[in-house]
Structure formats: C-alpha cells, structure tokens
C-alpha cells in the first residue's frame with residue numbers, strides 16, 4: 422500500500438472536492454481510500470508514505486492527441502523547406518520523416534516522449550503514429566516501450582494513400598493486428614484505435630477497405646478539416662463536407678476521435694453530436710501551422726464531447742491549456758470567453774474520452790479509480806479553493822511543477838527522479854539517432 426499525503430487534494434469528482442491536507446491510499450493499481458492525512462495514517466500504519474511536501478495531489482493529465490513519431494524532429498532544419506501552407510508542411514517535413522524512421526528511432530522517440538510525459542505529469546496518451554518506411558510491428562514497438570515505461574496509452578497507425586496501395590494495406594493490417602492484440606490485453610494499459618490520416622489522402626476505396634476489415638469495431642482516430650485545402654478537396658471531389666463523407670462511410674461514432682475540426686459548419690457539428698463523435702482541439706499546432714482557429718466554443722455549446730491534445734507540439738498539457746484559453750479569447754475578441762470551457766476540456770472531457778476506452782475510471786481521485794496520480798510543487802500565494810483552483814493552475818502552474826508521477830499504482834518519478842530509467846543514457850542515444858535521421862533527410 423502507498424499513502425500520499427502532506428498536500429491539498431484536487432479530486433475532479435462530481436462535487437469538485439478540494440481537500441485541504443488530504444491524503445490518498447493506493448492498493449495495487451487502484452485508489453483504495455481518501456481522507457485526511459491523520460485518519461489515513463491511523464487506518465494504514467504500514468503503508469509506504471509519499472510526501473507531497475505541501476503541494477497539490479491531483480489526477481494525472483490525459484493527452485488525447487499526440488504524435489510520438491515526431492520527437493526526433495526537434496531542432497531539425499531541411500534546407501529549401503520553406504512551407505507556405507499546411508500541405509507543404511506535411512510534404513516538406515512529416516511525410517519525409519515518417520518514411521525514414523527506423524525501428525530503433527521509433528523506439529527511441531517513444532522512450533523520450535514517455536519520459537517527458539512522466540516528467541510533465543501526463544499519465545495517459547492517445548497517440549497517432551506514422552512510419553511508412555517501417556510499418557509492420559511499429560505499433561507493437563511503441564506498445565512495448567509504453568509497457569516498459571509504465572505509461573497508459575491508446576495507439577493507432579495513420580492510414581493514408583500517400584505512399585501507394587501496398588503501404589496503405591500494410592498500415593491497415595498494422596492497425597487491425599494491433600487492435601486485436603490490445604483488445605486481449607488484460608492490463609488495461611494499452612488500447613487501440615484505427616488511425617487514419619485525413620480525408621484528402623484517403624480514397625473511398627480505402628475507407629471501405631478499412632471499415633470492412635475492422636471486424637472488432639475499433640473506433641477511428643482521424644484528422645478532420647485541419648487545413649482549408651482538406652475541406653476544399655472534399656467538396657470538389659465528393660460534393661460534400663468531410664464530416665458528411667466520414668458519416669456516410671461509417672467512420673463517425675462514440676469511439677471515434679475527430680482531431681481539429683477547424684473548417685466545419687453547423688450541420689457538421691450536428692452530425693458530430695448525433696453520432697457521439699469526440700473532437701480534440703490542438704491549439705498550439707493549429708496556430709503554428711497557420712490553419713485557422715477551431716470554434717471550440719460552438720462545439721462545446723452544442724454538447725459535443727471535446728477534449729484537448731497537443732498534436733506533438735509539447736507533452737505539457739498545461740501549456741496546451743494556456744494557449745487554448747488565449748486563442749479563444751483572442752479569436753472571439755471577448756476577454757470573458759472560455760474561462761470554463763477550456764479547463765473542462767482538459768480536466769473533465771479528456772477523462773470522459775479516456776473512459777470510453779478503459780475499463781475503470783481514470784483522471785479522477787475517487788475510490789476504485791485507477792491510481793494515476795501526480796504531485797505538483799505549486800504553492801499558492803493567494804487563497805486557493807474548489808472554485809478558483811483552475812485559475813491557479815492556468816496562471817501559476819505548468820507541467821514541470823510535477824515532482825512525483827504514479828501510474829496504475831506504480832511510482833514512475835519520485836521527487837523529480839525517474840524510477841523507470843536513467844534519462845542521461847537515453848538522451849545520448851536520441852541525439853545520435855536524430856543525427857542519423859536528419860542526415861537521411863538531407864537536413865541539419
């Protein structure tokens with residue numbers, strides 16, 4: 422048993438309980454008890470004590486859209502690659518990089534990303550993988566590393582026609598084989614979805630091929646109307662919106678994530694709502710790629726389950742929350758906008774998205790939920806309580822305030838020291854492999 426105490430507990434339960442000088446007891450992978458430190462110390466005198474040092478004890482963050490495969494691109498520059506639009510960004514960087522990645526580089530990208538997740542208090546990651554030079558076994562490799570590092574994941578491979586029919590078919594097989602594996606995994610640490618790139622790189626035949634092979638009814642994870650060119654391509658080619666096209670092909674539903682949803686209209690939003698499709702907003706990526714601003718407030722108001730992701734930009738969910746908050750205020754020219762919606766997307770909706778996949782509650786501190794818990798060293802210098810805690814987090818914290826990360830009841834970082842792996846060795850290996858990858862891309 423583990424007893425975590427000497428801090429204030431943010432539970433994220435239905436009553437939004439904030440427990441001053443609270444404590445949590447963990448048994449195996451679950452939260453076993455919650456109360457005051459005094460009570461729990463008397464009840465569980467034998468438990469191993471983890472000191473929160475007066476900070477915050479809270480559920481780990483959940484990232485609902487990430488691209489682990491992009492990790493080794495940090496600092497990369499490819500001469501002559503000066504994109505003027507989103508398609509050129511994909512063609513000039515990402516579609517080149519994912520063709521060159523070796524299995525070793527895939528493994529290292531996963532290792533360094535999961536370490537960064539643990540460091541930033543992210544305990545569950547929904548990933549969208551691509552490695553067109555090494556498709557077979559790539560999801561299994563990422564899953565192997567996830568198990569080694571102890572991070573909860575939901576993985577998918579980005580199916581696309583962009584590298585030809587054979588590779589499209591291989592990428593479908595990788596998804597289907599991995600889905601079957603994940604569905605039979607008893608640990609509830611690994612889940613799977615059928616990954617798809619985007620409407621403009623998926624023909625009708627490919628969509629039908631995927632749906633026919635998806636016998637286990639896995640949900641889909643797809644980029645929707647991220648660039649305006651995707652929306653125009655769909656209208657020109659199929660005479661309908663992307664959302665409508667995906668609906669007609671049977672892609673939408675309660676287990677499907679439509680990432681971005683920038684260039685959509687109200688009838689699309691109605692379709693997303695009616696099918697129970699989830700949406701994930703990635704503000705930093707959208708701004709960086711200059712693709713426009715998703716009207717997340719309209720999606721939220723409609724009642725669509727909309728969460729927050731990072732799209733590979735960062736593993737710090739609070740960075741994504743800060744940018745989302747500013748972007749919506751800026752875009753709507755309304756300083757009162759988004760105070761409630763953005764924290765709800767991160768703290769409540771990402772949890773609801775995750776709960777559509779995992780067998781027990783997570784992202785919440787309550788008895789019987791998975792013990793995915795972090796400790797933050799944040800010390801408020803103004804009063805903090807259940808009504809203003811999200812403002813404290815928004816303005817006062819970032820991911821690096823995390824000092825201790827526990828996932829599935831196992832301590833993965835304690836007082837900023839990793840228990841899973843020595844990070845210095847991994848850093849050296851990553852730098853070396855990044856060099857090889859950059860050379861293969863003609864970069865520097």
Ligand SMILES: [Zn+2]
Pocket residue numbers: 486487488549644680732
């Ligand atoms: Zn993405």
